[in-house]
Amino acid sequence: MTTPFEKTPGWLDWYADPSRPRVGLPAGAVDAHCHVFGPGAEFPYAPERKYTPCDASKDQLFALRDQLGFTRNVVVQATCHGADNRAMVDALRASGGLARGVATVRPGIPDAELRELHEAGVRGVRFNFVKRLVDAAPRQDLLDVVEQIAPYGWHVVVYFEAADLAELRDFLLSVPVPLVVDHMGRPDVTADPYGPEFEAFLDLLRARPDIWCKVTCPERLSVDGPPALDGEQRAYRDVVPFARRVVEEFPDRVLWGTDWPHPNLTDHMPDDGLLVDFVPHIAPTPELRHKLLVANPMRLYWPDAD
Ligand SMILES: O=C(O)c1cc(C(=O)O)oc(=O)c1
DSSP, rough: OSSSSOOOOOOOOOOOOOOSSSOOOOOOOOOEEEOBOOTTTTSSOOOOOSSOOOOHHHHHHHHHHHHHHHHEEEEEOOOOTTTOOOHHHHHHHHHHTEEEEEEEEOTTTTTHHHHHHHHHTTEEEEOOTTTTTTTOOOOOHHHHHHHGGGGGTTTEEEEEGGGGGHHHHHHHHHOOEEEEEEEOOOOOSSOOOOOOHHHHHHHHHHHOTTTEEOOHHHHHHHHOOOOOOOOOOSSSTHHHHHHHHHHHHTTTTOOOOOOOOOOOSSOOOHHHHHHHHHHHHHHOOOHHHHHHIIIHHHHHHHHHHO
């Protein structure tokens, strides 16, 4: 099927032939942050999108899962699909219970639709505050959504830039369901990991015991590489001190995922196998890796599994 969409100029497609991770993942590992894009011919991209990606289908996601050695996925609604969750839900339904989802919904969504999303495996909604990705939603709309999803036991995944945290903090802390912060709140990794900016982020995590953090996206945050390419085993070392601080202080509420197919990267597309090889740098012991990759995501997304 040819796609009716033209990719954003300069778009980088995902890496087609990832290596097998050297270290190996613990049994039952969860890729807790990944996306599907389309395919556009089947699941059109949203009119309000800020970018048009390459296609990245559920079958390609599941092939990556198997190649890397993951057991499960958490598929996060990508902004290019707006609040049309069909592609993500289709992936959940095809996964045989091995995928959970995070949706984007608008206030006033009929309860029957929420129930359907829940039955498909959705366990959270995503609020995006990154201005290049979405137009700002009124805070009251977001709180209205929270009120609707709370009875399902869902959480809210939030994506924001470090520079916006001060302004967002009170609002975030007022959200009465668990929060999951995407990509460590996007720290400036040229700053001091013990400096005021990252300390403010850690203070957010300290403020409530039900705020989780994805220690993801070194490939997005790194500014001096080296990138996860050509067998590089010490990729993105400038990100390591930040991620390690989070893992060490909050070992029971950190999550990790590939972020495949890596929307909006502009300088390189990582080899996902090498990205997995990055994990031991931020979670240096088997115990920490088991929490990060298995115990924590299972507690949040599959609490009833054995
Ligand atoms: O930084 C990004 O560009 C980005 C975009 C999206 C999305 O468009 O949903 O999701 C992510 O996790 C990261």
